[in-house]
Each structure stands twice: as C-alpha cells, then as structure tokens.
Amino acid sequence: MANPMPHVVIVGAGFGGLRAARALANAPVRVTLVDRKNYHLFQPLLYQVAVAGLSPDDIAQPVRKIFRDQKNLEFCLSEVKQIRLEDKVLVTAMQEIPYDYLILSVGGETNYFGIDSVAHNALALKDLEDAVLIRNQILRMFELASLEKDPERSKAMRTFVIVGGGPTGVESAGAISELIRLVLAHDYPNLNFNDVRVILVEATQSLLPGMPEGLTQYTADKLWEKHVEIHFGSAVIGFDGSQVYFKGGEILPACTLIWAAGVRPVSTLDTLGVEQGRLGRVVVEETLQVPGHPEAFVIGDAALLTGPDGRPLPMVAPVAMQQGALAARNILRLIAGKPLQPFVYKDPGSLATIGRNAAVAHLGRWQFTGFLAWVLWLVVHLIQLIGFRNRLVVLINWAWDYFFYDRPLRLILPE
Amino acid sequence: MANPMPHVVIVGAGFGGLRAARALANAPVRVTLVDRKNYHLFQPLLYQVAVAGLSPDDIAQPVRKIFRDQKNLEFCLSEVKQIRLEDKVLVTAMQEIPYDYLILSVGGETNYFGIDSVAHNALALKDLEDAVLIRNQILRMFELASLEKDPERSKAMRTFVIVGGGPTGVESAGAISELIRLVLAHDYPNLNFNDVRVILVEATQSLLPGMPEGLTQYTADKLWEKHVEIHFGSAVIGFDGSQVYFKGGEILPACTLIWAAGVRPVSTLDTLGVEQGRLGRVVVEETLQVPGHPEAFVIGDAALLTGPDGRPLPMVAPVAMQQGALAARNILRLIAGKPLQPFVYKDPGSLATIGRNAAVAHLGRWQFTGFLAWVLWLVVHLIQLIGFRNRLVVLINWAWDYFFYDRPLRLILPE
Numbered sequence: 045m046a047n048p049m050p051h052v053v054i055v056g057a058g059f060g061g062l063r064a065a066r067a068l069a070n071a072p073v074r075v076t077l078v079d080r081k082n083y084h085l086f087q088p089l090l091y092q093v094a095v096a097g098l099s100p101d102d103i104a105q106p107v108r109k110i111f112r113d114q115k116n117l118e119f120c121l122s123e124v125k126q127i128r129l130e131d132k133v134l135v136t137a138m139q140e141i142p143y144d145y146l147i148l149s150v151g152g153e154t155n156y157f158g159i160d161s162v163a164h165n166a167l168a169l170k171d172l173e174d175a176v177l178i179r180n181q182i183l184r185m186f187e188l189a190s191l192e193k194d195p196e197r198s199k200a201m202r203t204f205v206i207v208g209g210g211p212t213g214v215e216s217a218g219a220i221s222e223l224i225r226l227v228l229a230h231d232y233p234n235l236n237f238n239d240v241r242v243i244l245v246e247a248t249q250s251l252l253p254g255m256p257e258g259l260t261q262y263t264a265d266k267l268w269e270k271h272v273e274i275h276f277g278s279a280v281i282g283f284d285g286s287q288v289y290f291k292g293g294e295i296l297p298a299c300t301l302i303w304a305a306g307v308r309p310v311s312t313l314d315t316l317g318v319e320q321g322r323l324g325r326v327v328v329e330e331t332l333q334v335p336g337h338p339e340a341f342v343i344g345d346a347a348l349l350t351g352p353d354g355r356p357l358p359m360v361a362p363v364a365m366q367q368g369a370l371a372a373r374n375i376l377r378l379i380a381g382k383p384l385q386p387f388v389y390k391d392p393g394s395l396a397t398i399g400r401n402a403a404v405a406h407l408g409r410w411q412f413t414g415f416l417a418w419v420l421w422l423v424v425h426l427i428q429l430i431g432f433r434n435r436l437v438v439l440i441n442w443a444w445d446y447f448f449y450d451r452p453l454r455l456i457l458p459e
Numbered sequence: 460m461a462n463p464m465p466h467v468v469i470v471g472a473g474f475g476g477l478r479a480a481r482a483l484a485n486a487p488v489r490v491t492l493v494d495r496k497n498y499h500l501f502q503p504l505l506y507q508v509a510v511a512g513l514s515p516d517d518i519a520q521p522v523r524k525i526f527r528d529q530k531n532l533e534f535c536l537s538e539v540k541q542i543r544l545e546d547k548v549l550v551t552a553m554q555e556i557p558y559d560y561l562i563l564s565v566g567g568e569t570n571y572f573g574i575d576s577v578a579h580n581a582l583a584l585k586d587l588e589d590a591v592l593i594r595n596q597i598l599r600m601f602e603l604a605s606l607e608k609d610p611e612r613s614k615a616m617r618t619f620v621i622v623g624g625g626p627t628g629v630e631s632a633g634a635i636s637e638l639i640r641l642v643l644a645h646d647y648p649n650l651n652f653n654d655v656r657v658i659l660v661e662a663t664q665s666l667l668p669g670m671p672e673g674l675t676q677y678t679a680d681k682l683w684e685k686h687v688e689i690h691f692g693s694a695v696i697g698f699d700g701s702q703v704y705f706k707g708g709e710i711l712p713a714c715t716l717i718w719a720a721g722v723r724p725v726s727t728l729d730t731l732g733v734e735q736g737r738l739g740r741v742v743v744e745e746t747l748q749v750p751g752h753p754e755a756f757v758i759g760d761a762a763l764l765t766g767p768d769g770r771p772l773p774m775v776a777p778v779a780m781q782q783g784a785l786a787a788r789n790i791l792r793l794i795a796g797k798p799l800q801p802f803v804y805k806d807p808g809s810l811a812t813i814g815r816n817a818a819v820a821h822l823g824r825w826q827f828t829g830f831l832a833w834v835l836w837l838v839v840h841l842i843q844l845i846g847f848r849n850r851l852v853v854l855i856n857w858a859w860d861y862f863f864y865d866r867p868l869r870l871i872l873p874e
Contacts, residue, residue, distance in 0.1 A: 081871065082598060082602065082869075082870065082871045083870045083871070099514045099515075099516040099517075100514075100516075100870075100872060101514040101515075101516070101867075101868045101870060102514075104870050105867075106646075106867075106869045106870060108646040108647070108869075109646070109865075109867065109869070112645060112646065118649070120606070121599075121602040121871075122606070138606050139606065171873070172872060172873060173873035176873070183497060184536075187497065187536040191535070191537070191553050191554065230527060231521075231523040231524070231527065232523070234533070431867060433855065433856070433859050433867045434867070436855060437852055437855060440848065440851060440852060440855075441848070444848050450524075452516075452520075452521075452524070452846060452848045452849070453516045454497075454521045454523075454524070455497060455498045455515075455516060455519050455521060456496065456497045456498070456536075457515060457587060458586070458587060458588035458591070458874075459873075
C-alpha cells in the first residue's frame with residue numbers, strides 16, 4: 045500500500061538533524077532519520093569524558109529514546125555509502141532508501157590537513173571512542189612513567205601536547221592540567237610532578253578566534269596559572285608517537301599529541317557530485333537547498349554559506365540547529381507551494397571554560413569572565429543536555445569533582 | 460638504601476586481593492599490589508552493564524583511589540607473565556619483582572570446557588569489555604532485525620540463548636528478558652515482539668545449584684513468568700554465530716549465545732609448577748600456603764581447598780574475601796613467629812535476583828522470596844559497592860529503571 049505522505053530522509057542525528065526531525069513532528073510527512081550510531085552525542089562535553097570527569101554514557105542519548113513519542117519518525121542505524129541526487133535515493137550498507145526530500149546533516153570529522161604521521165599517531169576528540177582513548181592514554185602514561193627507569197623517557201611520557209587554540213583545545217588543555225595537578229598528583233606519590241608539561245600549540249597569536257581581545261588575554265593568563273604552557277605562532281608538522289616535530293625544526297619528546305586543530309565535513313559529501321567549497325563543504329543557496337536540487341538541503345558543518353560579514357558561517361552547533369529548523373520549515377513550504385525563506389544566523393554568543401571557576405562569556409554586547417561566566421557555562425550546558433537522568437548524573441559528577449578535587453572515572457577501559 | 464620491612468606482593472585487585480591489601484594497612488610490611496587493570500571491578504553487578512542498566516564506570520573503582528591513604532602500598536599496573544616460586548620473584552611484562560611473601564589472588568576466567576566454536580563465537584560475562592560487547596550485541600540485533608526482510612533470519616536475530624543456570628545465567632536471563640519486553644518493545648513499534656525468545660539452557664534439572672529446592676522452583680517459575688524459556692537437562696556443544704548445536708542433535712537458529720556455564724582459574728597458575736586440582740586450581744594447605752612454599756599463599760578462585768562437606772569451596776566472592784583476610788593475618792603471624800591459623804569458611808548465605816520485585820535469599824536457616832528478598836538484594840549490593848559516588852549513581856539508575864521502565868544506557872558503544 046503506497047503511503048501518500050511525502051518522505052523526508054534526514055542523515056545525521058547531530059544537533060542539526062535532531063532539530064530538523066523535531067520540527068517535523070506534527071507535519072504531514074513521514075520522516076526517516078539515518079545515523080551510523082544509535083545515539084545522539086552532546087559534543088560540547090566530550091572533552092570531559094577525556095579527562096575522567098564524565099562517563100561516556102552521561103553525554104549520549106539513544107536516538108530511539110529521543111523520538112519514542114514522535115509517531116511519524118523511523119530510525120535507521122546504517123552508514124550512508126552514497127547519495128544519488130538524480131534518483132532521489134540514499135544508499136546505505138544494507139539498503140537503498142528513496143526519498144522525496146533530503147536533509148543532509150552529516151557533520152564533521154577531524155581535519156589533519158594531510159599530515160599522515162599526525163593522523164596515524166595523534167589522538168582526536170570528535171567521538172566517544174576518541175574521548176575514551178585519550179582518557180586511557182593519559183592514565184596509562186602515568187602508570188608507565190611510574191615504572192620507567194630512564195628519566196628522559198619518563199619525561200616524554202609526562203609531556204602532553206594539545207594542538208589548536210579553539211574552544212576544544214583550550215577546554216581540553218585546562219581540564220587535562222587540572223586532572224594531573226589536582227587528582228593524579230595524589231595517585232602517584234613517588235612520581236615527580238614538577239616537570240610534567242601540558243603544552244597548548246596555536247598557529248596564530250591568539251586563542252579562541254572570534255572572541256574579543258580582553259577575553260582571549262584572560263584565557264591565556266588563566267591557562268598559564270593552571271600550568272598550561274602556550275606556544276603561540278607555532279605549528280606541528282609531524283608526530284611519530286614519541287617526538288613532536290615543529291615547523292622551524294624544533295623537536296619535542298612527548299608521547300601524547302591531541303589534535304584539536306580543525307574539522308572538515310565528512311567525505312560522504314564527495315559522492316554528491318555538486319559544487320564544494322573550502323574543506324569540501326557543499327555550497328548551498330540561502331534557502332539551504334543544493335543548487336539544481338530543490339528537494340535536497342544541506343545544513344551544519346557540511347554546508348557552506350556566507351554570513352553578512354562575507355565569511356563562511358562557522359562550524360558550530362547553533363548554526364546547525366538554526367539551519368535544521370529552517371530546512372524543516374522550508375520543506376513544509378515547498379510541499380505547501382509557498383516561497384522559501386533564506387537563512388539568517390542569530391549568533392547566541394559564545395562561552396568557553398578554562399577550568400575551575402574560570403570561563404569566558406561573549407553574549408552580544410556583554411563580555412565577562414571568571415566565576416560568573418563559569419557558572420553560566422555550567423548552567424547552559426546542563427540545560428542543553430538531553431535527558432533528566434543525564435543532567436542529574438552530570439551534576440553529581442561535577443559537584444563531586446568540584447568539592448572533593450576528585451575525578452572518580454579514571455579507569456583505563458577496554459578499547 | 461635497603462628497606463628493612465618485609466615485602467608482600469599481592470597479585471590481583473579482585474575481592475580477595477583487595478581484602479588482603481587492606482588487612483595489611485597498618486602492618487610493618489610494604490605491600491605491592493599488581494593487576495593488569497587499573498580498577499577493581501564489582502563483578503556481581505556486571506550483568507547490569509550488559510543489559511543497559513548501569514554504566515561501566517558505575518561498577519569500577521580505580522585501585523589507586525581505593526588505596527590513596529594506605530601509605531605502605533604501591534600499585535603496579537602490569538600483567539604477570541610468570542611466578543618463580545624458587546627465586547621468590549614475580550615476572551611481569553615490564554620488570555621482575557622480588558618478594559618476601561606472596562598472595563596470589565588471580566581470580567577466574569570463562570571456562571568453555573574446550574568447545575572452540577563457543578569460545579570463538581559466544582559472548583562471556585567476566586569483564587567490563589564482555590558486558591559492553593553483550594549490550595552492543597543485543598541492541599545491534601534489534602537494529603538489524605528491524606531492517607531484515609527474511610523472517611527466519613530476523614527470528615534468529617531475536618533469539619537469545621544463555622547457557623548456565625547459576626546466578627550469572629539466571630540474573631542475566633531475567634534482566635535481558637525485561638530489557639526486551641519492557642524497554643525495547645517500545646523502541647521498535649514496527650517489530651514483532653511476540654516471537655522474541657530468551658532461552659536459558661541448564662545441563663542439570665535445577666537452577667541455582669546449592670539453593671534449597673523451594674527457592675530454585677520459585678526462580679524457575681518467575682523466569683517463566685518473565686518470558687524466559689528454560690531448557691533443563693540440555694547441553695550446548697557448538698555455536699557458529701547463527702546456529703546453536705545441542706547434545707542430542709537439536710539445532711536452534713540464534714545469533715546470540717551468552718556463555719555463563721563455568722569459570723576456571725587463570726592459566727598463569729600453570730607457571731607455578733605445583734600441584735593443581737580440578738580445573739587447574741592450586742591445591743593449598745588449610746593455612747592457604749602452597750605446599751613446600753610457606754611464604755606463598757593462594758586464595759579465592761585460584762585455590763583448591765576442601766570444605767567440611769568434603770567438596771571444594773565454591774568460586775565465590777565471600778570465600779575469596781575471607782581467605783584474603785586470613786592470608787594477610789597468616790603472613791603477619793609468620794613474621795612474628797606465631798603458628799598459622801587454618802581457613803574456616805563462614806557462609807554468609809546467598810542471594811540472587813530474577814528481575815523487578817523478584818529475588819531469592821538463603822541466609823542460614825532463613826529462606827525467602829519475592830519483594831523482600833529483592834529489596835535485600837538491592838541493599839546488600841549497594842552497600843558492598845565501593846565509593847559513595849558509585850552508590851549514588853547506581854541508586855539513581857535503579858530508581859530510574861524501576862519507576863520509568865526505562866534503561867537510559869542503551870547505547871551501542873565503540874568496542
């Protein structure tokens with residue numbers, strides 16, 4: 045029996061795809077949401093899993109649970125292999141899914157800028173698996189260092205290099221330094237913690253691009269206070285697992301390199317056969333449609349759209365969410381025969397935390413730092429997290445960490 | 460500078476090793492605790508991780524955290540390769556550790572009784588990794604079944620066979636059936652749940668060996684109520700990943716086999732070169748010493764000691780814990796030149812849960828079932844769990860499950 049309702053297929057259960065799916069809840073369409081994971085990941089807190097502050101389960105929510113009450117939605121756990129725009133068919137590992145309307149919200153992956161040695165030996169921070177690997181690596185390095193006889197080798201094990209001065213790099217560097225100084229120092233009474241190094245490498249002269257100068261300066265000062273060395277104007281060109289190679293010839297013995305220097309859209313987009321811009325993002329119209337394919341929308345990290353300042357919109361969650369809502373609305377307008385609306389980004393501001401009691405907030409004309417910004421950061425992230433149980437457990441873990449200077453989750457888990 | 464204090468090396472941070480290490484806290488010895496994991500695992504709740512009720516982090520505690528305040532103890536994360544009793548040396552992957560006194564508490568591993576096809580294709584339930592694999596497998600089977608066109612293949616994906624009617628098999632079978640009927644049934648509105656099968660296979664005619672008949676009958680009745688089929692007097696002789704082969708020729712199409720039919724001590728014991736009894740357990744004296752090596756003690760699953768009823772003491776946590784305490788005391792008596800004490804097992808009774816509101820308790824002359832036994836089971840396990848944070852989070856997860864019929868942790872995690 046043919047289903048008379050138009051079929052909307054959404055690829056990706058990230059921030060953008062989720063928002064689009066919800067916006068179609070009561071619409072006269074049937075929705076299929078496709079993702080290769082069975083959970084939605086709250087990426088802004090991923091670095092806290094890497095530093096033993098939260099459990100992987102705390103920041104993920106099963107997609108089927110999120111949409112249990114949305115009767116017009118079906119979930120499909122599959123990896124998308126190819127998108128045939130001409131035939132309006134999505135090809136997954138298990139089947140071909142025909143669609144009437146498509147929203148591509150495939151998100152991003154770590155961009156190593158073609159540096160193979162870094163891609164092979166560095167750790168990234170994009171998915172739960174990455175976060176568990178980083179947690180295991182940090183803890184394992186201290187275990188190995190506690191048994192290591194060679195002082196130079198032991199020092200390399202206790203040197204942690206983070207590349208990229210954006211929010212992920214800043215938040216990770218601060219949290220790793222606090223994990224080491226406030227928690228692990230008590231776990232290894234026989235180990236020297238004076239020569240432990242946490243190094244944040246940034247190619248430009250400033251952290252947190254896009255933030256006002258007062259806030260970036262505060263961020264750098266606070267990181268130094270927390271024993272994070274910042275190397276400005278410095279670029280990593282290689283890493284073999286025991287040495288980091290810098291542009292200019294410097295070589296630093298270190299066993300851990302965390303790469304937070306860039307994101308690019310996933311390569312599935314290359315199968316579309318449409319115009320791609322910088323980093324492979326799909327050039328979309330103001331309505332988020334793919335030129336020549338009015339039924340196909342691309343949103344979030346995967347879409348290239350220019351903002352009013354003439355620069356591409358950033359690869360951040362608020363852009364993806366607002367675009368998800370608009371793509372859903374525009375599909376309903378297409379069905380109803382109404383004219384589509386262009387995307388106008390409303391920047392909600394940005395927040396970044398540096399560690400205990402220290403964060404920066406930039407909300408429109410408002411800028412502030414310190415304890416107030418930190419509390420705001422906590423509240424905003426707690427509210428945005430999906431699921432009451434997750435919120436409660438995250439709150440308990442944060443309170444535990446704050447009051448007892450303890451991260452109870454420092455387990456080296458199976459990989 | 461030589462350390463004048465005797466060196467006690469404890470291998471294994473399970474229930475027995477932990478108890479022994481704590482018993483030596485204020486003694487004039489230095490202690491090295493060796494384990495290949497950096498955490499102590501609360502095994503009795505492992506099956507709850509497998510059924511998406513708890514997070515792996517909830518039932519594990521870092522060893523260094525447990526012993527942070529015990530100044531005479533050092534932890535060593537290493538795998539033991541060999542024990543040279545004659546030289547009093549422990550050989551790990553990284554170093555050789557000489558000892559004055561040794562407590563071997565190496566625990567058990569899954570016993571497949573030489574059935575290679577089962578060892579290769581079945582899932583076990585001994586470590587956190589196993590539990591995450593089972594959780595992923597159950598969830599993945601329903602995702603695949605929801606896409607499967609062939610009804611026979613779909614049915615095999617929704618058939619779950621658990622082998623072994625001991626506490627692990629009983630608790631797993633009940634909890635898996637509840638996960639499927641109470642939670643997953645709502646996640647897959649288009650999937651048929653009438654022909655989902657959860658089958659518990661037991662070679663004898665009774666579940667929970669050692670329990671009084673009234674309790675084993677109650678257990679079987681409750682499992683049937685919870686839609687668990689019990690196949691008594693049935694033995695699995697092979698499994699290829701899609702079919703289970705039974706003694707007698709029966710073949711059952713099923714994609715999931717969970718093997719909870721037996722435990723044997725880890726094979727490290729074979730390097731000792733001493734007398735081993737059934738399953739390879741080391742025959743020890745009443746004082747828990749290895750015959751001919753008065754400085755070496757073996758406890759828990761690894762030790763073979765006969766109880767007053769003429770049968771070997773069971774491989775359960777209370778035996779390991781009481782033996783850990785005695786081994787520590789006997790070492791201090793050896794040092795003080797006092798006569799050693801023999802091991803006398805005080806059976807604290809046994810508890811097993813079947814599911815919501817249903818459990819059995821056998822405490823000395825007392826036997827009871829139902830809600831009261833279930834609450835006792837919850838309280839006892841919550842108290843024994845190490846760490847206040849873990850207790851709090853486990854309690855929240857249990858309450859969530861109980862009141863909302865929901866298991867929020869049904870995530871297919873990276874393996």
